[in-house]
Amino acid sequence: MPIAPRVLLSIDYEPWFALFRHYDGLSDPDQRRALDGGFTLRALDPILEQLGNAKASVFLVGEIAGWYPEVPQKIVAAGHELGLHCHIHRPLKNVDELAQDLRASAHWLRQYNVRGYRAPMVGISEAAYPLLEANGFIYSSSMYAPAGLLLQRGNVWEIPVSTTNPRIHAQYAAPRDFTFKLLLHGEFPYGSSFSIGLVGGQILRIIERELKRGLSPSIILHPYELVKPPASARLTRDLVLHPHLLPFLRDKSGFLKTLLRNFPVSPLGMYLDEMLKTRVSYLPYAERPEGVT
Numbered sequence: 001m002p003i004a005p006r007v008l009l010s011i012d013y014e015p016w017f018a019l020f021r022h023y024d025g026l027s028d029p030d031q032r033r034a035l036d037g038g039f040t041l042r043a044l045d046p047i048l049e050q051l052g053n054a055k056a057s058v059f060l061v062g063e064i065a066g067w068y069p070e071v072p073q074k075i076v077a078a079g080h081e082l083g084l085h086c087h088i089h090r091p092l093k094n095v096d097e098l099a100q101d102l103r104a105s106a107h108w109l110r111q112y113n114v115r116g117y118r119a120p121m122v123g124i125s126e127a128a129y130p131l132l133e134a135n136g137f138i139y140s141s142s143m144y145a146p147a148g149l150l151l152q153r154g155n156v157w158e159i160p161v162s163t164t165n166p167r168i169h170a171q172y173a174a175p176r177d178f179t180f181k182l183l184l185h186g187e188f189p190y191g192s193s194f195s196i197g198l199v200g201g202q203i204l205r206i207i208e209r210e211l212k213r214g215l216s217p218s219i220i221l222h223p224y225e226l227v228k229p230p231a232s233a234r235l236t237r238d239l240v241l242h243p244h245l246l247p248f249l250r251d252k253s254g255f256l257k258t259l260l261r262n263f264p265v266s267p268l269g270m271y272l273d274e275m276l277k278t279r280v281s282y283l284p285y286a287e288r289p290e291g292v293t
């Protein structure tokens with residue numbers, strides 16, 4: 001029996017400065033913590049309140065768990081799934097760097113039995129999957145592809161962040177890079193919070209359509225989209241210099257409220273558990289589920 005379709009809701013829990021690449025090389029932990037200025041701690045309670053009884057996957061940046069051990073604690077205590085979103089946020093395709101991040105976060109990953117990984121910038125390399133498997137992960141959500149796909153690499157499942165189904169027939173395998181060409185072929189990454197910032201209302205309609213087709217769309221939000229980060233001259237300057245990032249900072253608490261009022265949601269791990277219980281086997285790399293044509 002097919003499982004009930006739902007929105008696979010995730011929050012990539014990262015500091016506001018994760019948006020801007022020029023902070024990637026900032027290696028002094030005290031400076032990084034000072035830049036966050038306590039925002040990732042202060043934002044948590046209001047976000048948990050906004051989620052209410054709905055349960056989500058929260059992919060946490062490990063350095064936040066180091067600054068504030070109560071953040072992962074509260075996420076788990078509120079019944080959400082805790083996942084990893086790297087230790088220090090920057091593009092992370094190099095497998096040696098990923099191994100370093102896994103070591104740096106090992107303490108809380110073990111403590112909370114973390115099973116899910118979301119790569120920063122939704123970009124992952126092939127070599128990452130065996131490394132994730134060796135570190136106890138059972139799934140990753142680190143590429144874009146149409147809703148309903150569940151792909152396998154070794155013993156790690158890839159649950160893609162959702163795109164609309166393209167007009168052309170395509171083969172899917174993990175990993176996969178999202179390109180402008182795919183967009184031109186009609187594949188719109190509506191699960192990205194950038195897209196939600198651009199055309200939030202339309203995305204609710206896409207989600208409704210996907211659910212009616214029996215598919216479970218996977219979408220991402222960020223803490224600074226649900227709770228406003230404190231205004232600062234630095235943030236203003238960063239945005240003036242990078243205006244294309246503005247959709248990321250658009251307030252999406254209204255979007256979340258409408259989403260939760262209208263649609264069922266679940267963490268990704270719970271969805272995977274249900275899928276694996278109801279489906280006996282999957283093809284090793286890619287399968288087009290029923291409903292995806």
Ligand SMILES: [Zn+2]
Pocket residue numbers: 012014018085089119120121
């Ligand atoms: Zn991120």
